[in-house]
Amino acid sequence: xxxxxxxxxxxxxxxxxxxxxxxxxxxxxxxxxxxxxxxxxxxxxxxxxxxxxxxxxxxxxxxxxxxxxxxxxxxxxxxxxxxxxxxxxxxxxxxxxxxxxxxxxxxxxxxxxxxxxxxxxxxxxxxxxxxxxxxxxxxxxxxxxxxxxxxxxxxxxxxxxxxxxxxxxxxxxxxxxxxxxxxxxxxxxxxxxxxxxxxxxxxxxxxxxxxxxxxxxxxxxxxxxxxxxxxxxxxxxxxxxxxxxxxxxxxxxxxxxxxxxxxxxxxxxxxxxxxxxxxxxxxxxxxxxxxxxxxxxxxxxxxxxxxxxxxxxxxxxxxxxxxxxxxxxxxxxxxxxxxxxxxxxxxxxxxxxxxxxxxxxxxxxxxxxxxxxxxxxxxxxxxxxxxxxxxxxxxxxxxxxxxxxxxxxxxxxxxxxxxxxxxxxxxxxxxxxxxxxxxxxxxxxxxxxxxxxxxxxxxxxxxxxxxxxxxxxxxxxxxxxxxxxxxxxxxxxxxxxxxxxxxxxxxxxxxxxxxxxxxxxxxxxxxxxxxxxxxxxxxxxxxxxxxxxxxxxxxxxxxxxxxxxxxxxxxxxxxxxxxxxxxxxxxxxxxxxxxxxxxxxxxxxxxxxxxxxxxxxxxxxxxxxxxxxxxxxxxxxxxxxxxxxxxxxxxxxxxxxxxxxxxxxxxxxxxxxxxxxxxxxxxxxxxxxxxxxxxxxxxxxxxxxxxxxxxxxxxxxxxxxxxxxxxxxxxxxxxxxxxxxxxxxxxxxxxxxxxxxxxxxxxxxxxxxxxxxxxxxxxxxxxxxxxxxxxxxxxxxxxxxxxxxxxxxxxxxxxxxxxxxxxxxxxxxxxxxxxxxxxxxxxxxxxxxxxxxxxxxxxxxxxxxxxxxxxxxx
Amino acid sequence: xxxxxxxxxxxxxxxxxxxxxxxxxxxxxxxxxxxxxxxxxxxxxxxxxxxxxxxxxxxxxxxxxxxxxxxxxxxxxxxxxxxxxxxxxxxxxxxxxxxxxxxxxxxxxxxxxxxxxxxxxxxxx
Numbered sequence: 001x002x003x004x005x006x007x008x009x010x011x012x013x014x015x016x017x018x019x020x021x022x023x024x025x026x027x028x029x030x031x032x033x034x035x036x037x038x039x040x041x042x043x044x045x046x047x048x049x050x051x052x053x054x055x056x057x058x059x060x061x062x063x064x065x066x067x068x069x070x071x072x073x074x075x076x077x078x079x080x081x082x083x084x085x086x087x088x089x090x091x092x093x094x095x096x097x098x099x100x101x102x103x104x105x106x107x108x109x110x111x112x113x114x115x116x117x118x119x120x121x122x123x124x125x126x127x128x129x130x131x132x133x134x135x136x137x138x139x140x141x142x143x144x145x146x147x148x149x150x151x152x153x154x155x156x157x158x159x160x161x162x163x164x165x166x167x168x169x170x171x172x173x174x175x176x177x178x179x180x181x182x183x184x185x186x187x188x189x190x191x192x193x194x195x196x197x198x199x200x201x202x203x204x205x206x207x208x209x210x211x212x213x214x215x216x217x218x219x220x221x222x223x224x225x226x227x228x229x230x231x232x233x234x235x236x237x238x239x240x241x242x243x244x245x246x247x248x249x250x251x252x253x254x255x256x257x258x259x260x261x262x263x264x265x266x267x268x269x270x271x272x273x274x275x276x277x278x279x280x281x282x283x284x285x286x287x288x289x290x291x292x293x294x295x296x297x298x299x300x301x302x303x304x305x306x307x308x309x310x311x312x313x314x315x316x317x318x319x320x321x322x323x324x325x326x327x328x329x330x331x332x333x334x335x336x337x338x339x340x341x342x343x344x345x346x347x348x349x350x351x352x353x354x355x356x357x358x359x360x361x362x363x364x365x366x367x368x369x370x371x372x373x374x375x376x377x378x379x380x381x382x383x384x385x386x387x388x389x390x391x392x393x394x395x396x397x398x399x400x401x402x403x404x405x406x407x408x409x410x411x412x413x414x415x416x417x418x419x420x421x422x423x424x425x426x427x428x429x430x431x432x433x434x435x436x437x438x439x440x441x442x443x444x445x446x447x448x449x450x451x452x453x454x455x456x457x458x459x460x461x462x463x464x465x466x467x468x469x470x471x472x473x474x475x476x477x478x479x480x481x482x483x484x485x486x487x488x489x490x491x492x493x494x495x496x497x498x499x500x501x502x503x504x505x506x507x508x509x510x511x512x513x514x515x516x517x518x519x520x521x522x523x524x525x526x527x528x529x530x531x532x533x534x535x536x537x538x539x540x541x542x543x544x545x546x547x548x549x550x551x552x553x554x555x556x557x558x559x560x561x562x563x564x565x566x567x568x569x570x571x572x573x574x575x576x577x578x579x580x581x582x583x584x585x586x587x588x589x590x591x592x593x594x595x596x597x598x599x600x601x602x603x604x605x606x607x608x609x610x611x612x613x614x615x616x617x618x619x620x621x622x623x624x625x626x627x628x629x630x631x632x633x634x635x636x637x638x639x640x641x642x643x644x645x646x647x648x649x650x651x652x653x654x655x656x657x658x659x660x661x662x663x664x665x666x667x668x669x670x671x672x673x674x675x676x677x678x679x680x681x682x683x684x685x686x687x688x689x690x691x692x693x694x695x696x697x698x699x700x701x702x703x704x705x706x707x708x709x710x711x712x713x714x715x716x717x718x719x720x721x722x723x724x725x726x727x728x729x730x731x732x733x734x735x736x737x738x739x740x741x742x743x744x745x746x747x748x749x750x751x752x753x754x755x756x757x758x759x760x761x762x763x764x765x766x767x768x769x770x771x772x773x774x775x776x777x778x779x780x781x782x783x784x785x786x787x788x789x790x791x792x793x794x795x796x797x798x799x800x801x802x803x804x805x806x807x808x809x810x811x812x813x814x815x816x817x818x819x820x821x822x823x824x825x826x827x828x829x830x831x832x833x834x835x836x837x838x839x840x841x842x843x844x845x846x847x848x849x850x851x852x853x854x855x856x857x858x859x860x861x862x863x864x865x866x867x868x869x870x871x872x873x874x
Numbered sequence: 875x876x877x878x879x880x881x882x883x884x885x886x887x888x889x890x891x892x893x894x895x896x897x898x899x900x901x902x903x904x905x906x907x908x909x910x911x912x913x914x915x916x917x918x919x920x921x922x923x924x925x926x927x928x929x930x931x932x933x934x935x936x937x938x939x940x941x942x943x944x945x946x947x948x949x950x951x952x953x954x955x956x957x958x959x960x961x962x963x964x965x966x967x968x969x970x971x972x973x974x975x976x977x978x979x980x981x982x983x984x985x986x987x988x989x990x991x992x993x994x995x996x997x998x999x
Contacts, residue, residue: 277919
């Protein structure tokens with residue numbers, strides 16, 4: 001049965017390929033006989049099929065079981081719905097076996113019917129001519145699935161879940177109700193919003209690897225806009241140079257007739273107007289000009305200085321005198337005083353051991369505390385003069401008795417003294433205790449502040465420094481004395497004069513190190529500074545040398561001028577710069593850097609020299625001379641060294657030491673000098689003599705100062721404790737007022753302006769007491785025309801001096817002439833003869849006798865009668 | 875050249891003040907201009923004199939350039955304003971002279987159709 005098995009496999013294959021309802025069978029001849037489907041007998045070509053009953057098949061199957069040819073299709077027969085199955089003779093072995101069974105009714109129908117159709121088709125083909133196309137409408141056929149509906153099912157979108165329906169309703173009454181909107185911060189309310197935050201999705205980041213860019217060169221364009229106030233548009237033009245006529249045009253115009261006519265006509269009226277003005281001033285208000293002063297504040301009759309306060313240092317063991325006084329430039333109510341021991345030179349030497357133990361001090365007094373000084377600045381020896389630095393009131397420079405300059409920096413303590421206010425003890429510290437309760441150790445408020453730097457002993461002055469000034473911050477000088485502009489903006493140079501007949505200029509900035517050797521030397525000598533001393537001037541300490549030295553020599557003699565005070569050109573500006581200093585100090589605080597703590601070294605080569613700077617200044621000496629000299633050095637042609645120039649003028653006016661030379665705060669060139677027993681006022685350009693020289697006063701003058709507000713007023717202190725107030729508008733030959741202040745000699749006078757209504761004057765005396773007095777209204781308030789009047793006065797004086805000069809010349813000439821005449825006369829006299837001389841002598845004798853007689857008659861010693869006889873004789 | 879000297883001149887209202895160029899044909903017009911201006915300048919207290927044309931461009935001046943230009947420009951405007959004011963009030967009236975008195979000086983302006991003569995004087999007291 002193996003071939004049949006093979007055939008079955010083939011059948012199965014074919015079954016799968018083709019029609020599934022066709023089941024090939026092998027029918028043996030015996031089966032064929034049973035079912036009457038013998039080949040070529042029952043089944044012919046015309047009828048290759050046979051319908052077989054199902055029952056017969058079942059019977060056959062029962063009869064022959066497995067041998068039956070219908071066995072393989074038993075199941076199909078059982079499942080067959082109909083009664084008759086179609087058995088078809090497969091002549092061509094199309095399905096592999098000689099018979100096949102169609103397993104479905106449809107198949108049976110198909111087999112039975114289609115051959116007819118095909119036959120019909122063939123018949124149709126025969127009958128229809130080929131060129132005519134007969135439209136055959138499409139016949140709907142049952143759709144045969146080829147698997148495409150599955151694709152469609154896959155692609156189609158169907159709702160996977162059921163749709164949810166919401167119905168939202170509101171109450172009818174709520175429709176149309178007023179709505180109130182409010183703002184709300186979405187993040188504050190929970191769940192008020194749902195956020196879909198963006199996140200970088202790497203799927204969508206594309207890196208652009210190529211970019212198409214086009215470039216073109218264009219002229220540069222700038223777009224600027226600004227906000228302006230634009231009320232309404234209007235035309236505006238700008239012209240930055242005026243229209244002018246050229247010279248030729250002017251000439252042609254001048255020659256034109258209309259101009260000439262115009263001028264002739266116009267000049268008439270113009271000249272009338274000019275003359276009117278010359279005749280009288282029609283606008284003058286006589287009533288207004290009658291009164292001199294405006295409404296005054298305070299009692300007009302009060303002309304005395306009123307005592308305000310006085311300060312004395314009660315803690316010092318020895319008696320001290322005040323040598324110099326200075327008001328603090330910015331802080332109200334603070335005054336600094338330098339005290340020195342009141343001993344003569346011999347006593348100083350005698351007690352020098354004892355003196356070393358006591359500190360020499362500058363005391364800071366405040367109006368709020370008359371007993372305790374606010375600050376005490378310590379110095380190596382007695383200070384005879386000191387000054388606050390104009391650019392920074394925390395820097396103080398003082399001149400010592402031993403010739404050293406001492407520098408202090410009180411920046412660290414500045415806040416202590418700043419909070420001091422005058423009048424009333426608001427601070428908890430200031431309490432007035434009785435004297436016996438005070439102990440020196442309880443003086444916690446005043447601190448001893450050590451000095452920052454001292455100048456070099458060998459290179460500086462050798463004797464006491466008598467005057468010290470800060471140079472203005474607008475210029476600086478170099479070794480030659482030439483003036484340059486000052487770029488640092490601060491006062492950095494000092495000038496001192498001393499009893500060793502020199503005037504030195506000092507610079508507080510560090511010098512550039514010359515050679516490395518010197519720096520090594522300095523390292524060896526470096527001394528550790530105490531921790532509480534600021535290091536502002538450390539570079540100067542003990543090594544500070546003066547920039548230039550000017551020696552005031554008298555020429556060939558060894559005795560030189562000993563300067564006591566000097567007055568430089570711009571000093572008077574320092575009085576008026578209170579506001580400037582305030583502004584500067586405020587800005588200095590705003591910046592963190594204090595320029596004095598970062599002093600840079602000088603740059604002498606980079607500075608621009610100032611031309612036309614007057615380098616001359618006044619010097620007052622110990623002998624009472626006033627010298628006007630120049631600080632610029634010049635090269636001596638013989639020796640080649642730098643020599644100071646010879647003084648321009650020298651006047652010996654005063655009989656004693658000149659202790660005040662001061663420029664007027666109102667005039668650049670008016671200088672007041674006080675010395676000995678008189679006062680002199682000078683004008684800088686007039687070198688013939690002083691404008692005003694007072695006569696000798698009964699008492700010696702010991703100090704002086706201009707008034708700060710009235711140009712014609714100055715104060716002179718006397719040795720008996722009186723202060724003379726001079727008013728040039730009132731009297732010029734003697735003081736206008738005199739007032740007693742204290743019992744001893746006045747050593748220093750310093751007025752100060754606090755407000756337009758309050759002015760103080762500080763007067764220091766020989767016993768160490770500082771008196772503060774208030775200047776009354778009359779002395780502080782200038783009258784309306786005071787400045788012009790004083791101007792006129794000085795001009796008159798200048799003219800007077802010129803006149804005197806001229807007269808001198810004339811007088812000299814006259815003198816010469818007179819001398820010549822005298823000489824001639826003398827020559828004549830010798831020519832007289834002896835006889836003439838005798839005759840003359842006789843004449844003289846007779847006239848004498850007559851004279852005698854008349855005198856005796858007048859006296860009554862000779863009788864009158866004789867007189868008559870005499871007259872007869874005559 | 876000589877025709878202009880006498881015929882067009884008006885008679886002097888103040889014979890004392892003006893010497894005037896009486897001699898006919900005396901000098902050129904330039905010299906006359908100069909002389910008039912010098913005369914004005916020599917009055918007591920006169921600080922400066924200038925002649926300005928109708929547009930405010932200075933023609934002759936005794937002051938420095940910047941001051942002149944400033945005065946000319948400002949006073950020209952002021953004169954125009956004053957003139958228009960006078961004429962607005964009364965159209966048959968006209969401005970003949972303008973004097974400005976200040977604290978320090980007095981400025982006198984003599985206007986004309988084509989020119990302005992400005993004199994600054996310090997009425998010294």
